[in-house]
Structure formats: C-alpha cells, structure tokens
Amino acid sequence: MTLPPEQAEIRDLILASDGDDARITAAVAEIGTDRAAAVLVDELVSRADLTEITGLATTPVAFDIALEHDGRVVHRHVRAGGDAEHAPGPAADPAATVEGRLVDFVRAVFGPANALCDRAPRIRWHLLDDPTLSFSDTARLALTAGKRLLQGLSQQPVDLAELSLRTGSDKWGLHYYTPHYARHFEPLRDRPLTILELGIGGYANPAKGGGSLRIWKRLFRRAMIFGVDIYDKSPLREGRIHTVQGDQSDPDFLTSLAERIGPIDIVIDDGSHRCADVISAFHALYPHVVPGGLYVIEDLQTSYWPGYGGSAERLDDPATSMGFLKRLLDGLHHRECELPDGHVPDVAARTLVGAHFYHNLAFLEKADNAEPSLPSWIPRRPLSEAEMSAVAAQTATDEPA
Known part of the structure; x- marks a missing residue:
C-alpha cells in the first residue's frame, strides 16, 4: 500500500492502536509526537460537530488538550466558535484542560471499541472555579462543547x-x-x-x-x-x-x-x-x-x-x-x-x-466460493420411467428384511 504521507501517518496510528504501549510508542516515534497529537485532536474536533452548537459563534470557548508522552507534555488548543479550530500550544484562557497519556488517546481515538486504556482522560474545569461564571451561558456552552469533544474518545451510535x-x-x-x-x-x-x-x-x-x-x-x-x-x-x-x-x-x-x-x-x-x-x-x-x-x-x-x-x-x-x-x-x-x-x-x-x-x-x-455441489448420484436431469423403476427396485433391495 502506497498512501500519501499524511494518510500513511494516520494509518500507522490506526494499525498500532490495538497494540500495547510499546507498539503505539513506536508508531508515535515514527511520525513525531507533535504530529501524532495534531492528528488526534483533529480527529476529536471533526467528531464533535462543534459548529452546530448554537451560541458558540458569538460566545466562543477554548480548551487545552495536554498529552503526556516520553517525559514531556504536548499542548494543543481548541477554539470552538464560528469555526472549530485547533493549533499547537496551550490555550491562553481555556474553559477546561483535558489531560491524559498520548498512548491512551491513540487507543481511545483509533482503537477498537473494546480497547482498554490504562487511564481515563482527566478534565479540569477552570470556568467553574469562578462562581460568577458557573451558571452562565458561557459555562453551558463550554460544558456542551466539552462533552462533545470527549465523546470522540469512544465509538458512538450513528444514525x-x-x-x-x-x-x-x-x-x-x-x-x-x-x-x-x-x-x-x-x-x-x-x-x-x-x-x-x-x-x-x-x-x-x-x-x-x-x-x-x-x-x-x-x-x-x-x-x-x-x-x-x-x-x-x-x-x-x-x-x-x-x-x-x-x-x-x-x-x-x-x-x-x-x-x-x-x-x-x-x-x-x-x-x-x-x-x-x-x-x-x-x-x-x-x-x-x-x-x-x-x-x-x-x-x-x-x-x-x-x-x-x-x-x-x-x-x-x-x-x-x-x-x-x-x-x-x-x-x-x-x-x-x-x-x-x-x-x-x-x-x-x-x-x-x-x-x-x-x-x-x-x-x-x-470470499472463497468453494462450497461443493450436491453429490453426483443426485440426478441432474429428469429420469425416464425405466430409470425410475430401476431406482425403486434398487431401493427395495437395500431395505432391511
């Protein structure tokens, strides 16, 4: 298989996602930690349909996705507004921070439905720390958008x-x-x-x-x-x-x-x-x-x-x-x-x-269309009266006394 480079990188993550940590780590090393983080966040954003949330166009909210891997933390910030955008680096004033191991995110985003992650992602709601914002429209929009982002970590029913x-x-x-x-x-x-x-x-x-x-x-x-x-x-x-x-x-x-x-x-x-x-x-x-x-x-x-x-x-x-x-x-x-x-x-x-x-x-x-035909003794054409009589006679002699 010869895929365009960007598709080949995603394919490598998908194929590694049902393996152990070592296999996923090897796939991440091949494409780079920052690129792997970008692929994962891009996939989560595309599954979240953030642009369909009424109110975000006028009251955008931001999220910080912090993925730990190989002794460092890679940040991607998501801005949910008129458009859903993500870029490298931490968000300046995020409504929440979503934290987890990058290998677990690979497994959750691209692994089979029954894939088990060592640790669930953590979400810290900075918005809720301010009592003046806890029950505001901004908080409601942030909670809705955050829920949609996290839903992308598991297989959802589709109509x-x-x-x-x-x-x-x-x-x-x-x-x-x-x-x-x-x-x-x-x-x-x-x-x-x-x-x-x-x-x-x-x-x-x-x-x-x-x-x-x-x-x-x-x-x-x-x-x-x-x-x-x-x-x-x-x-x-x-x-x-x-x-x-x-x-x-x-x-x-x-x-x-x-x-x-x-x-x-x-x-x-x-x-x-x-x-x-x-x-x-x-x-x-x-x-x-x-x-x-x-x-x-x-x-x-x-x-x-x-x-x-x-x-x-x-x-x-x-x-x-x-x-x-x-x-x-x-x-x-x-x-x-x-x-x-x-x-x-x-x-x-x-x-x-x-x-x-x-x-x-x-x-x-x-598949393999190898199912055999019926046994050859079953006639493929109508039998004549004489042949029918011969079959009947043979059947009678085969019956036990």
Whole structure:
C-alpha cells in the first residue's frame, strides 16, 4: 500500500492502536509526537460537530488538550466558535484542560471499541472555579462543547439517515439507502478499513460534495476513506479523507489506484451510473477487494434507461448493469452448471459468495466460493420411467428384511 504521507501517518496510528504501549510508542516515534497529537485532536474536533452548537459563534470557548508522552507534555488548543479550530500550544484562557497519556488517546481515538486504556482522560474545569461564571451561558456552552469533544474518545451510535442529511449526501431523502448501508456496514465498524467511493458529488465546484465520504469517516472511525471524481475535489480533503481526480471509465487509472491504496475492504460505485462504466469499474476494482469485503453499486435504475446504456426491454442484456449482475449470480452457482472440460471460472465466480439487492442498490460479498455441489448420484436431469423403476427396485433391495 502506497498512501500519501499524511494518510500513511494516520494509518500507522490506526494499525498500532490495538497494540500495547510499546507498539503505539513506536508508531508515535515514527511520525513525531507533535504530529501524532495534531492528528488526534483533529480527529476529536471533526467528531464533535462543534459548529452546530448554537451560541458558540458569538460566545466562543477554548480548551487545552495536554498529552503526556516520553517525559514531556504536548499542548494543543481548541477554539470552538464560528469555526472549530485547533493549533499547537496551550490555550491562553481555556474553559477546561483535558489531560491524559498520548498512548491512551491513540487507543481511545483509533482503537477498537473494546480497547482498554490504562487511564481515563482527566478534565479540569477552570470556568467553574469562578462562581460568577458557573451558571452562565458561557459555562453551558463550554460544558456542551466539552462533552462533545470527549465523546470522540469512544465509538458512538450513528444514525446514517440523520448523518446523511447533515452532510448533504443524497443517500437518504432522494434515495433511501441508509437502512441497507447500516445493515451491511455495522458489523465492519471495528475494523481498520480502506474504503473507496467512486463519485464525490458537487459536479465541477471543487468545494462542493463529499457528504458520503464524511458519513463513512464518522461511521468507520478506524478507516481510511478515498473518493474518486472526474473533477478536482482536493479542497474536500481532511484527516482520513483523501480525494483523487480521475475518470471511472478508465480501467487503467482504477487499477493503478487500487494497487496504490489497496487491498480495499469496501468499494462503493456512486459514479457516472453509465452501464459501461459500472461494468468496467467492477472488472478493474473487484479483484482488489479483500476476502470478506463488499462491493456496492448504487443507482441501478439507470440499467433501464437508454440514456445511460440501459434498456427496459433487453432485461438480460449483459451490457446493462442489471444484466451484468444477473450473470454474476449465475457465476455464484457455477458449480451447479455442466461446463465444458477445461473451463476455468473467472475471479468473480470463484469469489462471489453473496448478493443482496434492494431498490436501485446492490451489495456483493466477496470470499472463497468453494462450497461443493450436491453429490453426483443426485440426478441432474429428469429420469425416464425405466430409470425410475430401476431406482425403486434398487431401493427395495437395500431395505432391511
């Protein structure tokens, strides 16, 4: 896997987060203590949604995050106001100081849900030391913001429909995909995943789109998220989200990308929706999906729309998205087919183990499709009357006296 340097540093922390102190310390040493602290605080701020707290724009509050490591304390200050910002150094007049060991923060922020930290973080409320401020609006805002910051230290329940609305994604509202995503993605939340989505949204505006990338970032707190779009979307990059400009219809580009960032755990095709592009992208990317991974295709309604290369008459045409997927289902059952000698099933037939279809949406499960067929003595064709009589006679002689 060859990731951009900043993403590689975050990935190293994620992979070390379920290890012991020595493993985490080695990862921190590799990227530097200050950089590790910046990554952790950036992640906490992104999970806190501080800009949604009414009143902070006019009454900002500050927090000091003090992380102890290797005999020193690294400070990052967070300013929650009209924007949520963080920078190196202690806050000048913080509402509170959050203290803890840096290795414990790595474990809490990026580790699996059941990760045990040696010590819980401590929070010292300076604001509450002043009786004139203890019951003020400033104190209320600080307590609310502080709670949200600390929630980022543990895995929280996520309502994908609500998150879709907040991020501007069309996965709920225009479509109703989020219940299906919740069903298939929830069991994977604790894994250090690599997720690739085709199609970022926002068309030619470089600052628009990225809603679903932010959904996956929130749902999968240990995942690296990659988005591909034909337009430049580099302004949408943040923390664990990386955007790549490229054309979904170019299989060489997709193959090269998969080789750089893979193996891939989840692919989501929300790109052009043209049938030819859907099929071409599958051939390029599916081989790079890990066993146990998922390949998701959205907006399959275009399989029936001529403007996208589809057809409502040629329902089994393999040049349409649904016709192609129907062929994949035949491959799933290839062991039940009488194939010519020397026939070798393709990679999809050998590894597709499950397919789930919903309105305009498909989830394909990849693993080892090695389940054998039924025993050969079970007839594959209708028996003639003479053969039926022979079977009955043989059964009668096999019965005990």
